Amino acid sequence: MVKVALLLVLFIAAVSVMLTPHAEATISCGQVISKLSPCINYVKVGGVVSPQCCLGIKTLNGQATTTPDRQMACNCIKSAAGAISGINLALASALPSKCGVNLPYKISPSIDCSKVH
Incomplete structure (x- = not known):
């Protein structure tokens, strides 16, 4: 009975992955x-820009390969930039x-x- 239940769970998980729309972002905020x-x-x-900062930017850029991922990243960056006081926007825009x-x-x-592709 346990094997049947495990197989059922695995089947449901596999089907849910296949049915997940491809238009959703795979990275989170x-x-x-x-x-x-x-x-x-x-x-x-x-x-001086820290190596950890540049590594994070490069890693994120490599992970955000689809339009939904880039739009998610854009919205997160925009939201964070608005929430953190004292950000120099010129420095932020030149950072990449x-x-x-x-x-x-x-x-x-x-x-x-929404216009980021």
Whole structure:
């Protein structure tokens, strides 16, 4: 009976994965914030961009390969930028290029993330 129940659970899990719409983001806002948290000090006070910050940006850029993922990342970044006081927007928008990453959108509180592809 336990084997049958286990097989049923595995079957349901496999079917749910196959039926999941591909238009949903595979990364979460928590992952985005976690990757970018080493950048907070830089976007507030400037100075030298830490290697951890650039690694987070590069990792996030590599993970956000679909339009839904990029839109999720954009919305998370936009929300976080609005919630953290003292952010220098010029430093924030220049951060990807300082780390050698070309983002398909500009980091800005006024960005329309629905237009990010």
